[in-house]
Amino acid sequence: MSTPRDPRPRNPRRRGTPDRTVKGTSPRENGGQGRPRGSVDPARTGTAAKGGRPRPRGKAVPSRRPPRGPVPPLRRRFRRSDPGPRIRIALALMGVVLLVFAGRLVQIQGIEAASYASAAAELRLSETEIPTTRGSITDADGRPFAMSVEVRTVFVDPYDVKADERDTIVTELSRRFDLPEEEVARKVDSDDSRYQVIAREVPLEEWKELDELDLQGVAAETAYKRVYPEETGAANLVGFVGTDGHGLEGLESVLEDTLAGDPGSRQVELGTGGTEIPMANGVAKEPVPGHDVRLTLDQDVQWRAQQALAQRAGELGADSGSVIVMRPTGEIVAMANYPTYDPDAIEESTPEQRANGALSAAFEPGSTNKVITAAAALEEDVVTPDTVYTVPDSIRRHGETFRDSHNHPTQRMTLNGIMATSSNVGTIKVAEDVGAEGLYEYLGKFGFGEPSGLGLPGENSGILTAPDEWWGTQLASISFGHGISVNAVQMASVYATVANDGVRVEPTVIAGSTDENGEFRPAPEPAKERVISEETARELRLMLEAVTGEHGTAQDARIPGYRVAGKTGTANRVDPDTGSYDTGGYTSTFVGMAPADDPELIVQVVLHNPKEQYYGGEAAAPVFTDVMSFALKTLQIPPTATEQPNIRLFE
The missing domain is CATH 3.40.710.10 (DD-peptidase/beta-lactamase superfamily)
Structure with missing residues (x-):
């Protein structure tokens, strides 16, 4: 009785088929690193690589990993053994990025240079108002019922105050303007702002006396005060202005457009810490004085x-x-x-x-x-x-x-x-x-x-x-x-x-x-x-x-x-x-x-x-x-x- 044939394919090497060894894999041709010619691969014979038992003859052992299919052409291009394509693509991408950067630089520094320079300057520039004089209200002979006089707004810059002058400044300002020393000290020591107003509508002569003391950190701004000569008897007709200098009642209000004038403006550059740096030709708009109004009244x-x-x-x-x-x-x-x-x-x-x-x-x-x-x-x-x-x-x-x-x-x-x-x-x-x-x-x-x-x-x-x-x-x-x-x-x-x-x-x-x-x-x-x-x-x-x-x-x-x-x-x-x-x-x-x-x-x-x-x-x-x-x-x-x-x- 014949033995049934094993349906699995036979290993051709079992019949002594010569091993198709690739040239150069012998110890002599491969530096002793390959297998000897005619040797059998332990993996193919089922013998464990490290002391495993030999596989029984006539039985095929399935491979441990599934057989690989055909490698796609694109993957074959990126195998580690062939880095050329990768380098060429990377260089191309870098070139594109550099071209984008170069184009942006040309746009900023060449085409739009002026607008960007202007925007940068605006970050450093600040515009301040230049006060103007309000027109006078006079009688038929030009004698004033209402007029504006130049005064000063005295302020202190805490950042600029010297430590050894601090007490002197507090004492001097509180004495001259009849203010509590605690209030003045709080403004001198403030770190909230570099502009701390001490007194408004200070007569020009009083400011000159204070300015002669040369107290660092104490400064003044030009302003104008509305004054009404005493005992003219025309208050109910003439009216008055508010703290912002605009007319609120009487002729001061009715004639606002004529009397008010148009304030000017000045540009200053802000330095470190907010310090104002005056600019040459920094006047953006010249102030326009108000017009005087003459009444029919006799004072x-x-x-x-x-x-x-x-x-x-x-x-x-x-x-x-x-x-x-x-x-x-x-x-x-x-x-x-x-x-x-x-x-x-x-x-x-x-x-x-x-x-x-x-x-x-x-x-x-x-x-x-x-x-x-x-x-x-x-x-x-x-x-x-x-x-x-x-x-x-x-x-x-x-x-x-x-x-x-x-x-x-x-x-x-x-x-x-x-x-x-x-x-x-x-x-x-x-x-x-x-x-x-x-x-x-x-x-x-x-x-x-x-x-x-x-x-x-x-x-x-x-x-x-x-x-x-x-x-x-x-x-x-x-x-x-x-x-x-x-x-x-x-x-x-x-x-x-x-x-x-x-x-x-x-x-x-x-x-x-x-x-x-x-x-x-x-x-x-x-x-x-x-x-x-x-x-x-x-x-x-x-x-x-x-x-x-x-x-x-x-x-x-x-x-x-x-x-x-x-x-x-x-x-x-x-x-x-x-x-x-x-x-x-x-x-x-x-x-x-x-x-x-x-x-x-x-x-x-x-x-x-x-x-x-x-x-x-x-x-x-x-x-x-x-x-x-x-x-x-x-x-x-x-x-x-x-x-x-x-x-x-x-x-």
Whole structure:
């Protein structure tokens, strides 16, 4: 019986097939490192390399690792035995990287060199502001109401302070600027900043004295301080600036664009630790000074108006008041207010003290309004100055009784007499001849119910309602100045219109300003409008002159050597707290002009709630006389050369 054949392939070497030894592997040909020719590989015979047992013949032993497949061409290229391709690829990659770096360097150092240099410079440069001077506010003759003076901001650089001068600096700075030594020491020893402000608005002379001590680390910057000459009396009009140098109230605020100027700028280079290194030609922008503004005011007249008002208000215990001095052509010569404040000590003032009451306080004009009633009657040819009215001391209209200020028997008065004695009853009769529509028309023509034209903040334009809204007694009450309201500038403008031969010129307080070359440029001409004829204006002036005459209500308003025309006014005042007349007291006014034959000045006086005396002729007229007398002399207006004519007051 035959033995089954082993299906596994036989090892050909078992039949003595010669070993296909590669040439050079014998000990002689391979330095003794190969196997002897004809020797059998122990791995092929199954014999362990180190003492293993021989494998049984006729049995094939599977290989320990799977047979390798064909090696991919790319892997054959990267075998360790052949490094050439790898080196060539590495060199190519390095070349590409170097080309990228070279291109970037060309871009930075060649194409974009200027922009990168500029960016680098900006990291070292800092821009600081160069302060500029704010324009001055002056009177008509150039005397300042507000001006800027050069001062210093004193600071210390802790980094630059010498150790052996530290105590001296602390002592000196605290003594000179009246500061606690602990506060100064904290700033001198600070490591938060190299700019520690010690004092602001230091006068130039004080800084020079300190600078002479040559204390290292103590320095100063140029700054400007706004100052207001004392006792000019114009604080409520001029206003003030804030800590940043910008106008906050009054003309300082309204004229900000003209006064402020434009600060400059300077570039400095920052060294190690933030030290500023000035640069040659480092001024980036030159500072542009502000423009000066010239007012129509006269500083002397302004001062006297303020003093006279404050004195009289104090004597009578008035809550507030104002004085306006105006030329017939609308230029305001003085605008005084009570109470007032010190613009150099804003923190000590109240909003009420800072208010410009000449514009912000509206009041019932009382009998000073009678001039408009008379003007309407004359202009519409309803009456003449000699037209006679029967005037009792009281009259009833729509269930209400209207009285004159004093009891008198029924009299036959001309229009001249009605104005001279300030008769309410006579004025009501004249107004009824004019009619509501006619009276309303002339009130509007004289500027009631509209802003004065000054363009100042906080103005109260008053109240003037249309005739279709007037109730039964309102024509009567409006005719003598009740039931409507105005401010002091509006009322002064009415009398300026009469003084200017019937032409109303919009009030103004700005004469002009300087341009960039320092040359004066006048302000634009104000608006003008004829309200009444020249003849009517002349007749009204004669009526108003009679007010200061023998039978008039304002004999205290006379001024020796001058003919004076004017009108008293007394009106109930609304209490601002309760909205009632019962507790509001009175508003006392007087407004007049001089010389009456050729007017040069108008003075309007208003006292709100005087306690001791409240009739306009008693309370306000003395202020008029004081201010007008001073203004006539100060402005060198010659005395009147004509005599006051006799006018008929009674039949």
